[in-house]
Amino acid sequence: MLSKLGTQVFRRSKEAIEREMKEMAAELLKIYASRKSAPGIKYGESDAGVKAFENAFIFEETPDQAKAIDDVMADMEKEKQMDRLVCGDAGFGKTEVAMRAAFKAVNGGRQVLVLTATTLLAAQHLNSFRERMADYPIRIEMLSRLVKPADRKKILNSLKEGKTDILIGTHAVLSASVEFKNPGLVIIDEEQHFGVKNKENLRKKYPSADLLTLTATPIPRTLYFSMSGIRDISIIQTPPPGKKAIETVIIQERMNVLREIILREVLRKGQVFYVHNSIKTLEKTKENLQKILPEIRFKTAHGQMDKGELEHLMADFLDKKFDVLITTTIVESGLDMPDVNTIIVSGADRFGLSQLYQLRGRVGRRDRQAYAYMMVNDVRAMTETARERLKTIESYVDPGAGFSIAMRDLEQRGAGNILGTKQHGYMEKIGFEMYCRMLEEAVAELEGEVHIPEKDTKIKTDFEAHIPDEYVWDTGEKVRIYRRIFAAQSVDEAERVKKQVEDAWGKMPQEALNVFNVLKLKIAGRLLAADEISVTENEMFIVWYEKPSIGPRELSKAGVKGVSLKEGVLHVKLKGIEEALSALDAYCKTIK
Template sequence: LKDIAFVSFEEIFGVPLQKDQKIQPKVQMVQFQKDKLIAHKNYGIGIYRGIKTMDVEGALMDFFEIEYANQDKVYVPVTNADCLFEYEGTAQIDSLNSKSWHTRKENASKAIKKILTELVNIYAKRKILTRAPYNTDLLEIREFEAEFEYEETQDQLQAIEDIKNDMSSDKPMERLICGDVSFGKTEVAMRAAAIACFNGKQVVVIAPTTILSLQHYNTFCERFANFPVKIALLNSFTKKSEKEKIKSSLESGQIDILIATHSVYFADINFKDLSLAIIDEEQHFGVKIKEYFKQKYEHIDMLYLSATPIPRTLNMAINSIISISVIKTAPLARKHIQTYVLKQTDKVIKEAVERELFRGGSVFFVHNRIETIYKVKEDLDKLLPDCQKRIIHSQLPKSEIKKIITDFANGKFPVLISTSIIESGLNLKHVNTIIITQAQNFGLSDLYQLRGRVGRSDIEAFAYLLYDTQLSEQALMRLNTLKEYMQRGLGFNIALKDLEIRGAGNILGKDQSGNIKALGYDLYVELIQEALSQISSEKVERDVEIKFIDNLYIPSWYIDDNEKTAIYTLISKAKDEEELSSIKNYIEDKYGKLPKLVSRLIEISIIKLYAKKTCVKRLMFGKKGVSVQFYIDAKIDTDKLIKQVNALKGKFLSETGVFLNIDRNNLNVLKNFLINIV
């Protein structure tokens, strides 16, 4: 093979090959890092020491090795990997002899249940309201869709379809659109606005910052230019006389779409026929402004946009309360943002700026301290005397900020020196390098948002995260995490890790930072799912312990040891047979035909799924058969159970246990038993 060169699709064409979605796993990949913290649902936070292959009664089996306080070890069978969760924060490891973990978990569960009960009651009231359905198939709507100059991604199309289904029903919409930076959420929102406007209704779009509201105003005006839709902008740039005209026009119905900041909430503004509120960057808003519109306009449709994507597990957990559409695929032509974590030097800055200017682009230079930002400009003028630079920050007059941004957008100067004021809203395709100084002082989500200001076209973009001091462990973790998740579409990993690293979060509308930090984000979400099942009186699926004494491991010749943890957790955390089928297809596509050992792992996971549905506590596979122990409160049809046990020549071991005469290599028989006793 000396004369053969292997070249990837991306190296030739400049964009990654879009994988067939049918063979992508529907479960989030989890790769536990050796010698890093990990959370076990029952034992608490320990140190993951890797996969250990052990001889158990003559059988080779893989285990997750976890070390706790006093060097105590727990070996978790790979079939029970669903009890393991990532933990990215900094915490003391737990002791197996302490009740501290159980106390923390119990306190978190109580807090979650209380908050969810309140949320369920709030949204339940909305669900009984009705309003006239929208006509989502008007000619104007079809024409508006046809004018979109790009090809929609599949996720965009699904989100648009979700909105159409909501708006064509007689129930007020309550939908959250989650998507990574520049993945097309605004276009989806404009489709919703078009439906409302062409049905003769008014729309309000609320943004958290003045800059973002200005950006939306320009985008909406450009998109609706060929349609008789009147759009107005109301923010701190708006003059007092203009505000009065806008207020009057809203009351008379002359304005169809209002783009605004908080001023809509605080000002005495009335609409003639407001039917849709779109709240962008909804994570920046408190509950008050969201509830304000629902109280004043009872039947209003609510559409929220979030640039902090939600993990799939949380999506599933809260989907019964609020409908969620996730946009997780980038436009095809978009390239990854090349991200560098470097010590700040004049050489790095000079080369980065000159490289961008040489190809005709522009640069964001972020320095987040107003008191020293002018000194930074002086230093840059000495370093790069031939390029013009301007400064913006929040203390400048509003009119000056607007003019500088407009000039920069029009290419009148190439370098904009700014505080983090640019974090939300600037969508400039010619700016493809961002330099962030003192990056160690930013939160991870903030860095991710800033980094998302570039790379909004098909030109390769660069982000330089520069630090000028000795980094703390947390700061280094933040910066390396951003570099690690450089690929677009992994923003939710960023949000997740940020929550754990900083211990912050209000994912249920109230601050839960203490509980998230105590348990880790993944496990916290698991408790949300359990609490929602309890509140809605659904059957709560509890953990099933499996003891299978036989060769049970993934051969190293098939999957490398470093990748095994991801595959073990992928299989163990699947929620249904359909997911396991997609996982099987994914493994075969990536690694080749499944060996019998891997097929057996998947078969055992299928058994575990049915065991959870029938309230099985423990399954023990022996040489002569299978012992099944149920939870004491399991609701099982006793007559069916007796009939099935007799048919399999089994026997009752106790009030909650049975023995079945089943060959452990014939797992289909056990599957049918579990199906037939409920």
């Protein structure tokens, strides 16, 4: 109960929270430790059938690709369960690595699950796998929300009976109704689009199956686990023969320049991505471009569109039914769009480094010269941080720089944050750094070391605070948004992030606005050196486990009424979060 804060009951609650965090750390350690020792499926050495399949590859493997294939084959021939991340740019041969693993699993009498982010991507994989394995009696099916109920039933029965060898699909394959007779390998393509829960559920559902994850720029949590040796990693950095570096240009945004860039690409029978991260002005941008280029076919895409409508639009773009797609950052990065060889990023100085790299990676999928134009309103008015990011993206132009970019992003901005929401009425942040720290603390405690925790204001509220799936359906983008939110060090920074998110995804629902409210409480907590801030509909408590840094007098001087202090707990009578933030803001302004 909030009324007991600062008392023995409160301290017991605090200890319970700390125990819960330790349990989470221990659970995480247990998962990864058990994965290291868990008996997997031991496949035999590659026989004549597997070698024939390998030799049928029409391209010559690059050195890194060959090494990644060898790593995967070696993993599959061990008793230990495989948990390998293959990191490589688009078009560098990650899919072939996955196909070799899938073929080896099927050849060994096992079934394979391939998980993709979108229906269109699943369809592309289905065609690629069927074409590559056409000479073999391997049955490959796809499950997505577009599959008719009658066909879905047949596929599920075939899968359960062991007649389907490889199942490719979207989130639909995570359903409880999807049952394999003999699962042996799970492949996750572009893992940043799937939540931690999805991936852990897959591991629980298929405990002995090998796990192979493919990505261009690994998310920080994965990168950390790979770097710390908890997960194995193979990096494909050598480009395929003929692969050209994407020519990257930082340029001031002008209509005459845009006209020339778009015309040049369309005249060489190519297509263009135009990234404009504001839903409000997307149609206006289309109108302006259509005026200066009446002969060019434009379409728009954004996060407020129905997912099915967006996938249909992307299919039309793939079929060259229009020339330029004006879009926010929501367009799927894993799609193979061979004719899109120019990308224009409007307001490039407002994007993060990994985001810029992922955007640039949407072009240059073939051996044709591709171009990326990073547009800024005023080169001279850019912040030092933005200048540094653009300088980095301009300098990392060689094909295969994805992993280097991810590492550089880690250095420049830190790893970012992931939010955990508690069901019993409060929310607290568990960021990358804390995740790592929790792991280190758990290990240290097991080894008998003493750990002195850092101060971090805990926030308790009685309202929901999270970004709903209905608002941002892309898990990878959601994690990036959370990361940007909790990297903000001031209220002004938080407001800037809020504006950027609304520009890309539209007006925020209350739950998402509440995430920013929690952040503002956290910022105030740091300034007050408070251990905890709790806000309900009628009151606010500010808690110090040691000596309070302020009292009723200081708050009264700042114009805050109804304040009392007892046992290290400052009690303020007020109505709701807005009044709480207003009171904290009034006091914080007096101490800045």
